[in-house]
Amino acid sequence: MIKSWLKEMEAEYRIEILFASETGSRAWGGATVHSDYDVRFIYKHHDVRSYLSLRKAQETMDFPAPYDAQGWDIYKAFHLLQKSNPGLCEWAFSPILYHDCQNFSSKLRRFVTESYSLISLFHHYIHLMDRNLKDIRGKAFTEKRQKQFIQAVRAFLLAKAIILEQKVPVMALYSSFSSSFPKDCTIVSFYQQLMEAKQSGELVSYADIEDAIFMMEQERPLLLELSYGLSKGKSIENELNQWIWELLHL
Structure with missing residues (x-):
């Protein structure tokens, strides 16, 4: 269904979709029967002149239905790739690919792993944790807030995986984290408990939530201190320019 919908979008908007993946709970193992499909894709315009016109080529496409779908033009995607965009990293390594034109995903993944700023990626996830915890703290614990806590x-x-592995956490991105941490890691066990509760429509106890928040906040200062030694990434502007020219047949 999604593949045929992508073909319809190509015809309607005169684009070629180069890559499409699933990035939501269906990809990282937390989906229920009510979960949306979170489709993300990268495209190029068929008419090369659209990139050489006074009116800028459409850089983004958003569709709330029939799927939660978002697309980025190659110029936007590659600018964000050069800036170590965390969302693009998650698109690239999704285990669910809907479309992969001429092995586009392999090249995308290689650029992410070779060039991304680990310190930027680390701070993205730490701040994402902070934002979600702020929304949860001191409020009634509902199904919606349990989803936020899973994200946190x-x-x-x-x-933490970035600190331990000193690289883009490819194996951890879409896993239960059991292979990235010791077997007795309390937070990993609790994450797995949260996922099971979400899938069964249950809520974990708020006492357990408070214990987990305490553990994460206790460890946060040490992770921040260790983050100062992380790689700042490298420029790949020339390589990305070459890739764009190849994609546009220039």
Whole structure:
């Protein structure tokens, strides 16, 4: 269904979709029967003149239905790739690919792993954790806030994986984290408990939530201190320019 919808979008908007993946809970194992499809894609315009016109080529496409879908033009995607955009990293390594034109994903993944700023990626996940915890703290614990808490714990574990592995946390991005941390890691066990509760429509106890928040906030200062030694990434402007020219057949 999604593949045929992507073909319809190509015809309607006169674009070529180069890459499309799933990035929501369906990709990282937390989906229920009510979960949306979160489709993300990268495209180029068929008419090369659209990139050489006074009116800028459409850089983004958003569709609330029938799927939660968002697309980025190659220029926008590559600018964000050069800036170590965390969202693009998650698009690239999704285990669910809907479309992969001429192995586009392999090149995208290589550029992410070779050039991304680990310190920027780390701070993204730490701040994502902070924002979600702020929304939860002191409020009634509902199904919606449990989803936010899952995001907070996932962000914490990804930030910690970056510190431990000193690289883009490819294996941890779409996993239960059991392979990235010791078997007795309390936060990993609690994350897995949260995922099971979400899938069964149950809520974990708020006492357990408070314990987990305490543990994460206790460890946060140490992670921040260790983050100062992380790589700042490297420029790949020339390589990306070459890739764009190849894609546009220039």
